[in-house]
Amino acid sequence: MSWFLNIINDLVHLVYPNNCVLCQTNLQQSDVCICTSCEIQLPFTNYHLLKNNPVEKKLWGRVKLEEASSLFFFEKGMLVQQLISLLKYKKREDVGEKLGDIYGKQLLRDASEFLNVDYIVPVPLHLKKQRKRGYNQCDKFAEKLAEHLKKEVVSKNIVRNTNTKTQTGKNRINRWENVSEIFEVKKPEKFKNKHILIVDDVITTGATIEALALKILEIEGSKVSVLVMASAM
Numbered sequence: 001m002s003w004f005l006n007i008i009n010d011l012v013h014l015v016y017p018n019n020c021v022l023c024q025t026n027l028q029q030s031d032v033c034i035c036t037s038c039e040i041q042l043p044f045t046n047y048h049l050l051k052n053n054p055v056e057k058k059l060w061g062r063v064k065l066e067e068a069s070s071l072f073f074f075e076k077g078m079l080v081q082q083l084i085s086l087l088k089y090k091k092r093e094d095v096g097e098k099l100g101d102i103y104g105k106q107l108l109r110d111a112s113e114f115l116n117v118d119y120i121v122p123v124p125l126h127l128k129k130q131r132k133r134g135y136n137q138c139d140k141f142a143e144k145l146a147e148h149l150k151k152e153v154v155s156k157n158i159v160r161n162t163n164t165k166t167q168t169g170k171n172r173i174n175r176w177e178n179v180s181e182i183f184e185v186k187k188p189e190k191f192k193n194k195h196i197l198i199v200d201d202v203i204t205t206g207a208t209i210e211a212l213a214l215k216i217l218e219i220e221g222s223k224v225s226v227l228v229m230a231s232a233m
Contacts, residue, residue, distance in 0.1 A: 021086055021095060022079055032101070033094045034083075039102075043073040043080060045231065048111040055231050058206045063213045066195065066223050067113050070231035071103045074202050080230050084201055088137045096137055099229050100144025107227075108148050117197040117225055119154045120146050123212060124183070126160045141229060142199045157191070158212070159184050183215045193221035204232040 018027045020035035027035055047053035048069040055068040072080045083099070086092040107114045122138035130136055139155060146153045162182040185191065196216050200209055203226075213224045 021092060022082060032098045033092065034098055038079065041079060043075075043078070045070050045073055047231075048107060048114070055203060055226065055228065058203065058231075059210060059213075059226070062206070063210050063224070064217065065213065065226055066116075067111075067225040069111070069114075069226075070203065070228045071099060071106075072230040074230035074232045084137075084230060088133070088201065091134065093135055093137075093140045096140035096229075097144050100141040101148070103141075103227065103229075104145045104148025107145070114197065114225065114227070115149060116195055117149070117151055118194040119191070120149070120151050120197045120199060121154055121158060121212075121216075123198060123200040123208060124155070124158050124160045126162065126182075137201055138199055141201075145197075145199065145227070151197070154190070157186050158215075159186060181211075183212050185215060185219065188219045191216060191219045191222050195223040195225065197225045197227060200226075200228045202230045202232065203228045 019025060020027055020031070020038055021033050022038040023035060025035055025037070027033070045053075047055055053069065055070050056065065059065055059068065074080050074084070083095050087095040120142050122136055122142040124130075125133070125136050136155070139153075142153045142155070145151075160182055161184055198209060198212055198216075203209060209226055209228075213226070216222050216224055
């Protein structure tokens with residue numbers, strides 16, 4: 001039957017080409033949305049191997065974190081921005097899943113401290129924005145991380161009560177004013193004495209993550225770590 005399934009797969013790919021989202025070349029059956037050639041060109045930070053890395057430093061003096069890291073460097077006009085844009089605006093949730101798979105494998109191999117978290121929490125969107133987009137761009141990333149780290153994703157215990165304006169073009173102070181009181185924990189007891197791993201797409205000034213982390217840290221015994229897909233340089 002394997003030969004028959006291979007024929008079906010070939011016919012499906014002929015009608016619906018399975019191409020790399022970056023270079024449009026045909027993917028191998030083992031590839032998911034990004035070809036091997038493009039993947040090796042992506043700007044990995046390896047911050048999970050580095051104590052006091054730039055993501056941690058970005059939040060020093062603002063919020064107490066256990067660990068913080070980023071999968072990629074983010075630069076305008078480069079490959080990572082293309083991936084994030086496809087994920088957020090072109091309904092390519094498979095990009096988030098692929099990045100979660102890449103990072104989950106790295107963390108499992110090289111960063112055992114991230115195995116100490118209890119729950120993985122994707123930064124929530126306001127309900128109105130999520131309905132318009134149809135999904136939270138961080139969910140698939142979080143789910144794939146959870147699969148590798150063997151943790152639970154908790155996506156409904158925190159709500160975003162304010163539909164903030166875009167952060168683009170805002171300085172650090174303005175970004176903080178835009179997000180400082182937007183999150184609410186529905187059942188704080190679930191996070192009591194728990195280590196929460198916040199995941200997001202891109203960290204620039206860190207205002208959104210800071211606001212969410214501070215809200216979680218109001219809960220007795222809670223601890224927070226952070227992982228993002230990309231970090232602005």
